[in-house]
Amino acid sequence: MLNFVMYVSDVCAPMAQDNEQMVQGLIDIERTAKQRNRHLNITGVLLVDGGHFIQLLEGYREDLDTLLASISRDxxxxxxxxxxxxxxxKRAFGEWNMDIFTLDVKPELKSEDLHRFRDCYLANEKPNALEVANWVRRLIKHPEIRFGEVSA
Ligand SMILES: Cc1cc2nc3c(=O)[nH]c(=O)nc-3n(C[C@H](O)[C@H](O)[C@H](O)COP(=O)(O)O)c2cc1C
Structure with missing residues (x-):
């Protein structure tokens, strides 16, 4: 059975405190993820927003659990x-192999969808995987927020 997982987390020092460390850290994470996710048959994207990570992962249960065990002790x-x-x-991010998007680059992009999303949680109405996927797919259509293109 295919599953969709989304988590949020807080970026730690030194990445959280220093932009150069952040850039290097993201390069390292993306490199590892792109290699390992291909083996694990995991697709998805990683968003960075104001000191937080938001990651969307799709894959089979056992592979997701293997990866989440690594990620949670990072x-x-x-x-x-x-x-x-x-x-x-079915996968919503089948063509995405853990590219990173930095939302801080264009804050106006996230406001409308993000607020709707937050309001859902506050009202205890959990959005479903498809709604979340559609929101994120709209966001990542903007090339300016793609990590790597920004720092290049
Ligand atoms: C926010 C964040 C997202 C990550 N995403 C992935 C990922 O999608 N795939 C991956 O293989 N590693 C990812 N990593 C790296 C893993 O935490 C881990 O370092 C790597 O998979 C190697 O696993 P190991 O430490 O169990 O050997 C991520 C790390 C962080 C901090």
Missing amino acids: ARHTNVSILMDEPIS
Whole structure:
């Protein structure tokens, strides 16, 4: 069964405190992720927003659990909190191999969808995987927020 997982976490020092460390850290994470996720048949994207990570992962249960075990003991972030973990019938990010997007580059992009998303949680109406995927897919259409293109 394919599953969709989304978590948020807090970026730790030194990445959180120094932009050069942040850039280097993201380069390292993306490099590792792109290699390992291919083996684990995991797709998704990683968003960075104001000192937080938001990661969307799609894959089969066993592979997701293997990866989440690694991710949750990674000292580069803390307070890993899984917001969604649910079965899906098909991948929404099948063509994405853990590219990183930095939302701070264009804050106006995230406001409308992010607020709707937050309001859902506040009202205790959990959005489903498809809604979240659609929101994120709209965001990542903007090339300016793609990490790597920004720092290049
Ligand atoms: C926010 C964040 C996201 C990450 N995403 C992935 C990922 O999608 N795939 C991956 O293989 N490693 C990812 N990593 C790196 C893993 O935490 C871990 O270092 C790596 O998979 C090696 O696993 P190991 O430490 O168990 O050997 C991520 C790390 C962080 C901090």
